[in-house]
Amino acid sequence: MTDWGSVADWVSASATVAALLAASYAARVAYRQLRVLEDQEEYRQRAEKIRDASRVAVWVRIDAMSALPELRYVNASGMPIYDLVLWVATPEQTFTIVYVVDGPSAESKTMVRGTDDLQRQICESTYRPGWTQLLESGHLVCAAAFRDSVNRRWFRDFHGRLSEVEEQEDVGTRFAAHRVARFPRDSDTDGSRHPGPAG
Numbered sequence: 001m002t003d004w005g006s007v008a009d010w011v012s013a014s015a016t017v018a019a020l021l022a023a024s025y026a027a028r029v030a031y032r033q034l035r036v037l038e039d040q041e042e043y044r045q046r047a048e049k050i051r052d053a054s055r056v057a058v059w060v061r062i063d064a065m066s067a068l069p070e071l072r073y074v075n076a077s078g079m080p081i082y083d084l085v086l087w088v089a090t091p092e093q094t095f096t097i098v099y100v101v102d103g104p105s106a107e108s109k110t111m112v113r114g115t116d117d118l119q120r121q122i123c124e125s126t127y128r129p130g131w132t133q134l135l136e137s138g139h140l141v142c143a144a145a146f147r148d149s150v151n152r153r154w155f156r157d158f159h160g161r162l163s164e165v166e167e168q169e170d171v172g173t174r175f176a177a178h179r180v181a182r183f184p185r186d187s188d189t190d191g192s193r194h195p196g197p198a199g
Contacts, residue, residue, distance in 0.1 A: 052077035071111040079149040145171035
């Protein structure tokens with residue numbers, strides 16, 4: 001006759017199996033919670049990393065007085081930015097403006113010296129488009145690259161999207177790729193680069 005064990009043995013075995021199942025379930029719950037915490041920490045670190053850079057923006061509009069493009073900017077980070085390069089692009093032409101440093105500005109305002117440099121480059125060229133029509137049709141756009149106060153490099157594209165620039169990457173190459181994507185069938189003539197302080 002087969003010995004199936006005593007009732008106590010069955011109870012003990014059942015309790016062991018239940019304990020193993022409970023431990024397995026608890027481990028799965030703990031793992032999921034850990035993943036959530038890791039994701040939250042990664043998001044927090046990312047948000048902290050881009051906090052200052054995300055508060056910097058540059059765009060182009062048409063100056064009502066001169067009917068030429070005007071650069072506007074805001075730097076609400078409270079910290080200066082460095083090595084600021086601005087590209088004002090149309091399907092036929094790109095104008096490049098370089099700043100050594102640009103101080104904080106919580107309110108949006110005209111980038112005076114950058115606008116002066118841009119308009120000087122335009123006046124020295126033979127390029128005479130309808131600027132308002134270009135802007136309204138999305139064919140007058142601005143991109144920017146800069147370093148933040150902790151020496152990270154950033155690129156803000158024609159759509160205003162911000163991305164970090166790898167240390168070995170050339171920002172001019174990144175701009176060129178975005179320009180080709182924006183104006184795929186058009187050639188480009190670069191404007192000259194003139195360093196200067198913020199306006």
